Amino acid sequence: MPADRGRAAGPPTISEVAAEAGVGRATAARTLGGYGYVSPELRERVLAAAEKLGYRTNALARSMSTGVSHTLGVIVADIGNPFFAGVVRGISDTSRARGFDTIVLSTYEDLDEEVAATNVLIDKRVDGVIIASAAVDRTEVAHIKAAMDRGIPVVLVDRAVASLDLDAVVIDNRDAAREAVEVLITAGHRRIGFVWGPPVAQAPATRRGLLTAASRNLWTDGERLRGYLDALDDARIPFDPDLVMVGRKTEERATEEVARMLALPDRITAVFCTETDAVTGALRALRTAGLSCPRDVALIGFDDSSWAAVMEPPLTMIEQPVHQLGAKAAEVLLDTIAGTEPRREMHTLSSRLILRSSVAPPPAGS
Amino acid sequence: MPADRGRAAGPPTISEVAAEAGVGRATAARTLGGYGYVSPELRERVLAAAEKLGYRTNALARSMSTGVSHTLGVIVADIGNPFFAGVVRGISDTSRARGFDTIVLSTYEDLDEEVAATNVLIDKRVDGVIIASAAVDRTEVAHIKAAMDRGIPVVLVDRAVASLDLDAVVIDNRDAAREAVEVLITAGHRRIGFVWGPPVAQAPATRRGLLTAASRNLWTDGERLRGYLDALDDARIPFDPDLVMVGRKTEERATEEVARMLALPDRITAVFCTETDAVTGALRALRTAGLSCPRDVALIGFDDSSWAAVMEPPLTMIEQPVHQLGAKAAEVLLDTIAGTEPRREMHTLSSRLILRSSVAPPPAGS
Known part of the structure; x- marks a missing residue:
């Protein structure tokens, strides 16, 4: 390690490396931090400057160079x-x-x-x-x-x-959702509600529209929706937009939407919930409708908890690590x-x- | 506001006030922050210095004086x-x-x-x-x-x-606990478990020992225990150390302790839980013992949640604001x-x- 570099005491900062290399600080930071695009030529210059000044990308040097x-x-x-x-x-x-x-x-x-x-x-x-x-x-x-x-x-x-x-x-959101919905299908269910879907005002009438809405939604939510559709596809169960909750992602809204799905002429016999609040919302709707789980409606949801284990019935849940x-x-x-x-x-x-x-x-x- | 105080630009810092008053920085900070003990004489000197330098104890000045x-x-x-x-x-x-x-x-x-x-x-x-x-x-x-x-x-x-x-x-922990236990007593219960008590290894045999242990415990826990004892006293129900959980405050330990109280010759018919994990632990113990709530054992606990409301039965709970x-x-x-x-x-x-x-x-x- 160069003990005397003919500069102020202390390890070199990213700014000093940048100045030595004749590049901007952001470019030096990207190169030394190992992220983002830096052209091979600038990258070379930054690394040469870093080596010349004895810049070390370890925690201690980083801490001292940024004052943190x-x-x-x-x-x-x-x-x-x-x-x-x-x-x-x-x-x-x-x-x-x-x-x-x-x-x-x-x-x-x-x-x-x-x-x-x-x-x-x-x-x-x-x-x-x-x-x-x-x-x-x-x-x-x-x-x-x-x-x-x-x-x-x-x-x-x-x-x-x-x-x-x-x-x-x-986590493996898509596989997790698919496996859960497969368990419901294997038990004999074909009318399976999905709570919750994308936060759009109107349920897209087509599967394609739904996937487009999902792609503008959080990645996790989209993956879980894809897993639900995968399982339906594998079992050749047609997609029914009436069985997908859309709108604001709240417990109250989940309650309303599950109540709606329970009131359909061909009502749901199972529900797959992608969040804890969706689970409690669904359970509330069942109670209000005077229906019981699992006798009338089966349920699987994200995320497992102590509560889910001590419920009557104890709930089948997806446990995330x-x-x-x-x-x-x-x-x-x-x-x-x-x-x-x-x-x-x-x-x-x-x-x-x-x-x-x-x-x-x-x-x-x- | 003194625009020119013959010193560096920017509002005066606590250190400058301290120097002007001839006191330590901590004394100036205590006086200007309005906390802790400061002798009347020093307090007077600090306030006079603050006024002379134009020190203002408002968010802006505070922020600038500390650089935050x-x-x-x-x-x-x-x-x-x-x-x-x-x-x-x-x-x-x-x-x-x-x-x-x-x-x-x-x-x-x-x-x-x-x-x-x-x-x-x-x-x-x-x-x-x-x-x-x-x-x-x-x-x-x-x-x-x-x-x-x-x-x-x-x-x-x-x-x-x-x-x-x-x-x-x-919150009014003592009153809240007392009210909850009174509800259990009014329903006819006299063998009421308390989950959880102080984290000591052995249950103190006397009420006095228990209160001493509680005074070395978290304030909230101690207050809830006092509320439990208040309600027993009012109903002239003797205190029984066997009905108070001690030890580590975990769901697992609550399960063990409620199981123990359910196995007593004169077993509990109700349980009062001071934490969410104590509630789920107690419910687990009931399930394992093949007992049902409220038929066999009544339950009230802290804190209310969506889960508690959708349980079967829906749980009577204390809601904290x-x-x-x-x-x-x-x-x-x-x-x-x-x-x-x-x-x-x-x-x-x-x-x-x-x-x-x-x-x-x-x-x-x-």
Whole structure:
């Protein structure tokens, strides 16, 4: 290591590397952080400058060069969702074991809040960011790119964002949904409600319209819808738009929509729920209609919890590896902070269907 | 406002006020922040210096004097507990409406983590801190005093800490517990389990021993235990140490302890649960014992949720004003940041008992 570089004491900063290379700071940050596009020629110049100045892309150097130390920032869509609380615990446990503290901001699914939260983390000089973003396309990711341009590595968790070439740690949403709906079909169900679908005002009448709406929705929700359609396709069950909830994604709305599906002439005999609040909404609708689960209506949902296990009946639920999701995201981020080249890939963890007692065959005559 | 004070541009800092007054920075911070003890003489000198230099204790001046802007730090015991998630939402909504962002750290009930979290918030230069502290006595609050000594106002939420003379926003835990247990007694119950009590290894044999153990436990837990004992006293039901769970506060342990109480020769016919995990633990024990609620065992618990409402039977639960708790804590803190003198009082909000169907008279012959 060059002990005397003829410059001010302390390790070189990204700005100094940039100046030495004759490039902008963002270009130097992208090169040294290992993300985003940098032309081979500029990349070469930055790396040569970094080597000459003795710039080391490890946690210590990074911390000193940016004046920060050992804090990860986490942005989640809703800390009130036990799923995200579990992910945050996984991030926290893993980062703590490697000497990092974790600060959390919750955006409550509001993109403006997400932009503000990202700015707070940049301002607070965190070493890296893990984000479950509400962004669905390239017009909504400028804030994430801004963090990256400042040399702050970013890892996505739970939700991939198509236009961002970043490491993303997710679960097998499509397979999980498909397996759950297959269990319902195997039990004999053909009228299976899907709660919830894309937040559009009107249910698209066609399957194609539905998939287009889903592609403008959160990645996780779209994947779960695709898994539902996969299972119907495999069983040659025609898609019926009446059985897909659209609109605002709230427990109240899930209650209304399941009530509507229960009032159809050819009513649902099963329901597949993609969120905890969709499950409680569906159960509320069943109770109000005087129907019982699983005798009248079978149910499977995301996410498993202690409550689901002690319900009467105990609910068949999909368990996401929440702690592992957070732990893996923290690992990938901390490795990047420590100087490992990001792999920029989708890390897909497996969920598990916990079979309990909320699935039975449809009532006779239905 | 003195436009030219013959010093560097920008409003005066606390350090400058301290120097002018000839006192330490902590003394100036305590005086200007309106917390902690400062002798009348020193207080006079600090206020005179502040006036001379034009020091203004409002958000803007405070922000500029400390180099920070518009961020509140929140430290909660466990963000995975829906109670705290709701409190954080209340804090976030209120602070956002007043132009402040909120960053959250979760300590998972570990005091060392709480100390580290406090240091992170000091380091990140937040304008104020709201904390649900795991500290139970004066030997455990040095980190909170350290934040205050740096001029960062602190408000307690959910949990009062006896040795800290601060604003605390809490609910009427003792009254809430008393009311719930009275409902059970009115229904005819006399063998009422209490889940959970202090985390001591052995159940204290005497009521006095139990209260001593409770006084070394979290304030909320102690208050709920006192409410339980109040209701027994009013009904002249003797205290039975066998009916109080002690030990680690986990769902698994609650299951074991309720199973034990159900196996007593004179078994419980009702259970009062002080936490969500205690409720699910108790329900698990009932299921395993082949008993049903409310036919065999009545149940009331903290905290109400969507799940509790859709259970079979729907559970009678205590609803805490979680959003309001957070909103009030944020209000008090933001007022202090804006220069209002802290009231240093206990702000007690009212909970509500939601009557549903988990309480019935004890089985005949019990």
